[in-house]
Amino acid sequence: MICVLCGGVGAARFLSGLVGVVEAAKIVGVVNTGDDTVLHGLTICPDLDTVTYTLAGLVNPETGWGLEGDSFRAMGALERFGGASWFRLGDLDLATHLYRSGRLAEGASLSEVAGEVAAGLGVAVRLLPMSDDPVRTRVRLRGGEEVAFQDYFVRLRHSVEVEAVRFEGVEAARPAPGVLEALESADAVVIAPSNPVVSIGPVLAVPGVSDTLARRRPSVVAVSPIVAGAALKGPADRLMRELGEDPSAVGVARRLAPVCGTLVVDTADVALAGAIEETAVGCVVTDTIMSSPERSQALARRVLEAVPGVG
Amino acid sequence: MICVLCGGVGAARFLSGLVGVVEAAKIVGVVNTGDDTVLHGLTICPDLDTVTYTLAGLVNPETGWGLEGDSFRAMGALERFGGASWFRLGDLDLATHLYRSGRLAEGASLSEVAGEVAAGLGVAVRLLPMSDDPVRTRVRLRGGEEVAFQDYFVRLRHSVEVEAVRFEGVEAARPAPGVLEALESADAVVIAPSNPVVSIGPVLAVPGVSDTLARRRPSVVAVSPIVAGAALKGPADRLMRELGEDPSAVGVARRLAPVCGTLVVDTADVALAGAIEETAVGCVVTDTIMSSPERSQALARRVLEAVPGVG
Numbered sequence: 001m002i003c004v005l006c007g008g009v010g011a012a013r014f015l016s017g018l019v020g021v022v023e024a025a026k027i028v029g030v031v032n033t034g035d036d037t038v039l040h041g042l043t044i045c046p047d048l049d050t051v052t053y054t055l056a057g058l059v060n061p062e063t064g065w066g067l068e069g070d071s072f073r074a075m076g077a078l079e080r081f082g083g084a085s086w087f088r089l090g091d092l093d094l095a096t097h098l099y100r101s102g103r104l105a106e107g108a109s110l111s112e113v114a115g116e117v118a119a120g121l122g123v124a125v126r127l128l129p130m131s132d133d134p135v136r137t138r139v140r141l142r143g144g145e146e147v148a149f150q151d152y153f154v155r156l157r158h159s160v161e162v163e164a165v166r167f168e169g170v171e172a173a174r175p176a177p178g179v180l181e182a183l184e185s186a187d188a189v190v191i192a193p194s195n196p197v198v199s200i201g202p203v204l205a206v207p208g209v210s211d212t213l214a215r216r217r218p219s220v221v222a223v224s225p226i227v228a229g230a231a232l233k234g235p236a237d238r239l240m241r242e243l244g245e246d247p248s249a250v251g252v253a254r255r256l257a258p259v260c261g262t263l264v265v266d267t268a269d270v271a272l273a274g275a276i277e278e279t280a281v282g283c284v285v286t287d288t289i290m291s292s293p294e295r296s297q298a299l300a301r302r303v304l305e306a307v308p309g310v311g
Numbered sequence: 312m313i314c315v316l317c318g319g320v321g322a323a324r325f326l327s328g329l330v331g332v333v334e335a336a337k338i339v340g341v342v343n344t345g346d347d348t349v350l351h352g353l354t355i356c357p358d359l360d361t362v363t364y365t366l367a368g369l370v371n372p373e374t375g376w377g378l379e380g381d382s383f384r385a386m387g388a389l390e391r392f393g394g395a396s397w398f399r400l401g402d403l404d405l406a407t408h409l410y411r412s413g414r415l416a417e418g419a420s421l422s423e424v425a426g427e428v429a430a431g432l433g434v435a436v437r438l439l440p441m442s443d444d445p446v447r448t449r450v451r452l453r454g455g456e457e458v459a460f461q462d463y464f465v466r467l468r469h470s471v472e473v474e475a476v477r478f479e480g481v482e483a484a485r486p487a488p489g490v491l492e493a494l495e496s497a498d499a500v501v502i503a504p505s506n507p508v509v510s511i512g513p514v515l516a517v518p519g520v521s522d523t524l525a526r527r528r529p530s531v532v533a534v535s536p537i538v539a540g541a542a543l544k545g546p547a548d549r550l551m552r553e554l555g556e557d558p559s560a561v562g563v564a565r566r567l568a569p570v571c572g573t574l575v576v577d578t579a580d581v582a583l584a585g586a587i588e589e590t591a592v593g594c595v596v597t598d599t600i601m602s603s604p605e606r607s608q609a610l611a612r613r614v615l616e617a618v619p620g621v622g
Contacts, residue, residue: 102351
């Protein structure tokens, strides 16, 4: 069994490749919920939905999130009331949030609902939220104002300077049922190429997760989401720089060194291999740009090969 | 100023006629909220929305509720998860529930939101929920099972026998801000042709409403929703029979006698005028079938004429 720590789009692409290499039923995704938010009374789980929609083959290929062929009639009508419509919820996508919110109101846990949504869309990978307890990523902007993650990421389009990031509620959050068991019993744990600060950061901050990984560090392998000093998607490079870290695969290695034995970096970063190994993280160099299903599969295969006894 | 006690479709049609006779800004609708429900985490106010959409000229003319030209993509997608989709929420209609639920979560009152929704859709009639506090109509079915109103009305299509109706929470509910003032200061109060049991019943049960009407009973006029022994829409006749009442305009008069001085009945019920006046309610006979805007206006005019000093 392979367990993958997931953020959103990058992790979803990686999982899409992995299901071509490993039977879907033998994959467990542990997904960031720090991005979760409540909008219009509905509980929205952007990373869980991105991963689920992608594995279901339903994701909008142009954005990497949302549903292909979705319409935005509800959002258009919402604007008549001056309702906040900067977080674009498609009409089909709304069904997921309606279902989830209804089930949560009935007393179901987030992990139960995640399983039901995945089953409803025919996804065989087991997708677990990192926690059923609320964890909320909060971003302190330059000047001191603190905003919710989606305010930073979507409303402000992450084009503002960040001073600090914290995960509200994480100290009290328990790993969702099955998370620690999966992290312990997996043949390999993969840290997907997701934003190390705001996607992987919250997962690692859930009590028990980092300790469990540290104990099995040699069979934990990460894929750097930073290639040639730039994030493939989103603000990871900028965030790392603003937080005083090196916005490169070396910075990623330093951040993940306590929990991860090997970092897979792109061929563009071959020159960084030495610096990465100085952080006590093994380095594997390969093509990490998942520009096609074949390339995603090839990356997944190379990642598993990096784990002793698995590849 | 004219104040109208409202349920859903019948009241909405009546108000549509009334705005052709009285300036919209001089009309206050006090609307039943006993039908309200929470579905998929969203607060739904069917009667408020029906009245608002109708006055905005946006209602689906075939059903009398919902929005014209709406689509049901979210509901269709919800079925993939096995989510309850018997209460059909259109994609455009969803925007209203999203906006309302978001505002309520921010701490706004239902009456504030009702005003904002009406303003957003260009409705000049002042629409007030009967109460900002939750009141829930509960229906006891033959055999003893008690269900929520929408379960009875929509899911079971009101084709089940009813033993009793109660309005959960009504004893503690306060009239929404402005309701008693409107009922006191109006030149006339009209009880719209809505279901007397489950639409008008909850409004009259809000503490203070019936007492206020009783004190000004001569200038309170109702329109019978029962014509020739049958409800024009919905289960009013059947409900009255099952609750041991006379399912006719006479039964309506008996029910409303404590708060209402005059009942307007259809020409089909001219033979009932004597029996109605025996209940100590004055009787006006006219054409009450609102089959066109002109007929709705004519009815509104006739209703106001029935109030001493107004018509």
